[in-house]
Amino acid sequence: MGHDTQVQAKTKAQFEYERHHNAVHMRKQVINFAIMIFLTFLAFAVVVADFSAYFIKPFILLLAAVQVVLQLYSFMHMDDKKGHHIGVIQTFVWFGAVIAFTFFLTFLTIIWW
Amino acid sequence: MSSVAVANKKGFGATLWDYLTTVDHKKLGVMYLLAGTLFFAIAGLEALFMRIQLMFPNNDFVSAGTFNELLTMHGTTMLFLAATPLLFGFMNAVVPLQIGARDVAFPFLNSLGFWLFFLGAIFLHLSFFLGGAPDAGWTSYASLSLYSPGHGIDFYVLGLQISGAGTLISGINFIVTIITMRAPGMTFMRMPLFTWTTLITSALILFAFPPLTVALFFMLVDRMFGANFFDHINGGNTIIWEHLFWIFGHPEVYILVLPAFGLFSEIIPVFARKRLFGYSSMVFATILIGFLGFMVWAHHMFTTGLGPTANAIFAVSTMAIAVPTGMKVFNWILTIWGGSIKVTVPMLYALGFIPSFVAGGVTGVMQATAPLDYQLHDSYFIVAHFHYVIVGGIVLAIFGSMHFYWPIMFNRALNETLGKWTFWFFFIGFHLTFFIQHFLGLMGMPRRVFTYQADQGWDLFNFISSIGAIMMAIGVLILVFNIIISAKSKPLNCRDYWGDGRSLEWALKTPVPFYNFKQTPLVRGYDPYWLEKHEGNEEGMTYAEPLGDIHMPNNSVLPLVMSIGLFVAAFGALYHPDGVAWSIPVIIIGLAITVGAMIVRSLKDDLGFHVHVEEIVATEEQLYGKGGNK
Amino acid sequence: MEETKFTPQTWPDKPEQATPEAKNKFVGIWIFICSDITLFASVFATYLSLKDKGPAGMEFSAAELFELPLAFVMTMLLLTSSLTSVYAMYHMKNYNFKGVQIWMTITVLLGLGFLALEIYEFYHYVHIGFGYTQSAFSSAFFTLVGTHGLHVVVGLVWIVCLIVRNAKRGLNLYNAPKYYAASIFWHFIDVVWVFIFTVVYLMGVLG
CATH class of the missing domain: 1.20.5 (Single alpha-helices involved in coiled-coils or other helix-helix interfaces)
Known part of the structure; x- marks a missing residue:
């Protein structure tokens, strides 16, 4: 099994492309993080603001669901089509x-x- | 390790050490088979004692309390510690060979799974010697078990917690193995059906065992550490146990029966000498059974008082399972139909299985009808039903597959004549025991009673039932005798023992070397060995790679150490309610051993080792003579 | 092969899935997480059915017990630790071992902060008489949040082991998948916490 792994030097263009790709990807992750923080803040805010419970409960559950999907697909790379x-x-x-x-x-x- | 295969004469100590530390799936398969057989024998004896007690009205062979212990341990042992490991034995021994892999994905976890299961099982059985076995039934409903005196229930909770963790780990290992370790060309839709059912079964284990772990944990802290999950005085609710237990318990039925389906789907085409009929519908039915298996658990609780809506929903979803199961039955029949049938012992079991299992399935649909279930609940009808499913489905599959796969696992064959004697004794005994119990149930005999009064019309039927149990025992004794004489017989050293093997495991010459395949095979279609045979390929497979170094995992004693740690900690927890001073320290020491072993595992690199080409050639020559595996 | 020394130029694009063993680990950690889903679902469902249930005249209820500011700080700590472990994985892809170690250490520190607050919270509840054995509600609450806390402890021990063990040898294809699996596990802890702060704390305060 060990011989399935090959060490290959990347070309300069490929290397720089991947560097750039990783950096762009990281920037997206930071944006996703900002969205998560915002959603969390929103969830706490509607509870503190004391709206009707009939509004708050479904609303914060929705926020939680969105946040979990973000975690799974962005931070945990479930969106990575090349993942094994x-x-x-x-x-x-x-x-x-x-x-x-x-x-x-x-x-x-x-x-x- | 590489020298192990070459030097085949070893001292007892070295062999023992090899088995204690092995990570080889074939050896672990044998160990599962041996451990499962041991617990099968214990649980079978318990059943025999119960039947002797019920042979005559007002019998006093065992006391009422002992009877409760016997029935609890019979159910628990048969399901968790006999059927599961026996099936795991076949999965370990066969699945990596079927998919063309050299080992499972996580050999270390495979070994850990075995040792956790085994030490958990030993812990549970120590209850017989340390103050009484559990006595609240295998379902151990909280309303009963919470107030059971003594340590019986504590043994049940802790023993199953440990062995359940082992089963979960093995399940994860099989899923990953089947997803990632398939040989080139072995696509999902070319996998043999036993591999498919192993995958779906492992998925059921994956999702069903955590709820059991949680339920057992609740029971553990309720009984030993003063929590209040099930104690209604402090706000708890015993129905939670019932739900969690059956969320696990119903999929558990499919966890056991799906591999049995898979085994028969391997046996039937070989001896009907015909391709499996409707392969893709078989796969689809397996997945559907797995999915629906999770949506039906409350049918065990119809009489709890869930309300008509819930009962109706669960009744309908339960009946829906009959559809994919029916698909499978028809596919088996159509595989046999028009085939050139050889009635060997494994085929005999398969032919006996189909009508027996259908009978169990039909009574299952009867019970799915909620209003009728109110009549049948807690009667011998239920006992008859689930024994038809479990003995008629799973035990027949296990016995049949023992004969079928014995050549691959041990390089020996089981005797056909003795096998037929076993089959007929067991099969007739089984129907004699359980068919009549349907009528006992309809006549009103409740299950789990230790005796009954004379002249209620139950005397004769109970007597017949007990005679059947004795016949089953005779059948099993003949099988044990068969195994013993096979161990003394000559090694086979052959390929394709049955002559009509279809999937990859039959392409290997026995004894299978520790690395399984000297070159990874290339799978060119469904039933790859049959394909190659019919194209005149002498070697039985096309290779996907040239002969090269093989990477294999190292043996390790850490799985055993981790399991022993939990075993020790369980004793501390067990005696905690007695207020002994050493209970907390023992828990800490035990957990420290386990966690310490885990940290050692994490810190120490385990890179495995390489078997070099020269060693492979030498091993092959030593096993198969000059020229190796040709 | 696993011990081969790499340079940024030879480091593979997906180091966490570059060897067969790494692929097994990658699939394995995900399959394990699937089993954890039903584990938490069982504890969670039990909590919901036992919420506010206790002996007659119990003085504790979710609405009065939980304090949002503490839950908010804990949430922020854990969410941020999720981002820092993403940073560690970013540096792993770029073969920057120092970056991996630094960001993983920050993750551990944030996790420790979370754990300290949780211990303080538990201590506070026990102090006012809301102990584990007080009622069905308390048993269910401590079991649910405690199970999550135990996962945090396991994650911390795991990551610390990785940081210490690999401090001197740098990245290779043997330990990269281990870092990756630990970070996936850490994210999952965060996923569970999102449900806990929403359902236990926020909806608890609503009553």
Whole structure:
């Protein structure tokens, strides 16, 4: 298996392209981070501002969902099409999320006193 | 390590050390098989004792308390510690060969999974000697188990926690192995069906075992550290245990039965000498069963009082599972249809499996009907149903596959004549035991009772049922005898023992060298070995690479050390409610051993080693004579 | 091969997935995270069904117990630590080992800050009588947030081990996937925390 790995020197153009690509990618990550901070701030703000609970609850759950998708696809690189078997990984993650959702649904509806 | 294959005469100590530290999937497969057989025998004896107790009305062979312990340990052991490891044994031994891999993705974790399972199982069984076994049923409902005196339930919780962690780790390992380690050309839709079912089963383990871990943790802290998850006086709710347990428990049924389906899907085409009918629909049905398996757990709780809406939803989703299962049954029948059938022992088991399992499935759909379930709940009808599924499906698959894969795993064959005796004793005994229990249930006999009164119309049926159990025991004894004489028989040293092998594992000459494939095979289609055979390829496979150095993982004793650490810590937790002074220190020491071993693993590089071309050539000549594996 | 010395010019584009072992690790950590999803879902669902449940006349409720400022600071610490580990991975791609170590160390420090606040919070609750055995609510709360805290501890020990072990030898294809797996795990801890601060703290305060 060890012999599958090859050491290859990159050409200067390729090297610089990848450097640049990485830097652009990092800039995008910082923007995503700013969005996450903003969403968090928003979530705390609507709670402190004391809106109706019927508005706040779905709203902050939505914010959480957006933030989690950002984490998964941007910080954790689930959007990376060249990632190894990333399609299989996505299937597993979302299948897990669907199952997790059924847990919440049943525990909130058919467990009572 | 590379010299291990060459020097085949070793002292007992060296062999033992080799097995304690091995990361070879073939050896771990054998270890799973041995451990599973041990616990299968224990749990089978427990069943036999129960049947002897129920043979006559008002019998006093065992006391009521002992009977509760027997039935709890029978269920727990059979599901967690016998069926699961036996199937894991086949997965370990066969799946890497089927996909053309040299080992699993994480050989270290493979070994860790085995040792956690084994020490957890030993811990659970120590309960017999240390103050009484668990006695609240294998489901261990919190409303009952929370107030069970003694340490029985504590053994159950801690033992299953440890062995469950091992199962989860093995599951992760299999998923990654099947995703990443397939040989070139082995696309997902060319994978043999046993590999497919192993993948889906492992996915079910992946999602179903964490809820069990959580439920066991709640029970652990409730009983030993004063938490209040299930204690209604302090706001807890025992229904939470039922939900978490069945969120795990129902997928567990499919975790066990899907590999059995896979094994029969391997056996049937070989002996019908025909390609598996409807391969892609088989794959689709497997995935669908896996998905639906998670959406039905509350059908075990119809009588809990979930309300008509929830009951209806879960009833419908439960019945839906019959559709993909039916697809599979029809595909097996159509594979056999028109084939040139050889009735060997594995095929005999497959032919016995189809009607038995269908019977179990049909009663399952009956119970899915919520109103009818109110009548059937907690009666012997349920006992009959799940034994038809488990014995008629899983145990027949395990016995059949033992005969089928014995040549690959041990380079020996099991005797066919004795195998047929085992089959007929076991098969007739099985139907005798459980068919009649349907009617006992319909007559009103409740399950989990240690005795009954005479002249209720149950005497004769119970007697017949017990006779059947004794016949099953005789069948198993013949199998054990068969195994013992096979160990003394001559090695086979052959390829394709059954003559009609189709998938890659049959292309290898036995004994399989520790690196499996000297060159990674190139898979050119579904049923690759059959393909190559029919094109006249003597070597059985096309290679994807020239002969070169092979990279293999190092052996390690750390998995055993980690497992021992948890084993020690479990004793500390067990005696915590007794207020002994040493309980907390023992927990800390145990966990320190485990965490320490993990840190050592993290800090010490494990780069594996390379087997050089000359060594490969030497090994092959030593195993197969001049010219190697030709 | 794993110990080959690289230069920025020969360092592969995807060092975390460059060898077969690295690919296994990459898929493996993700599959492990999938199992963690249902682990947390089970604890979470239990918490929701036991929220505010306790012995008759219990004086504690989520609405009065939780304090938003503390939760806000903890959230910010953990979110930022997620970004710093992204920075570490950025430097790993550029074969800048010093950058990796520095940003990973900052991640650890932020994680330690989070942990300290969590310990303070737990200590405070126990001090006012809301201990683990007080009620079903307290058991469920401490188990949920404690399970997350345990993940933080594991992540910290893991990253510290990596930083110390590799301090003298620099990046290679053997340890790059390990750093990457640790950073994926660390992000997942953050994902779970997003749900915890939303559902436990924010919705808890709403009552």
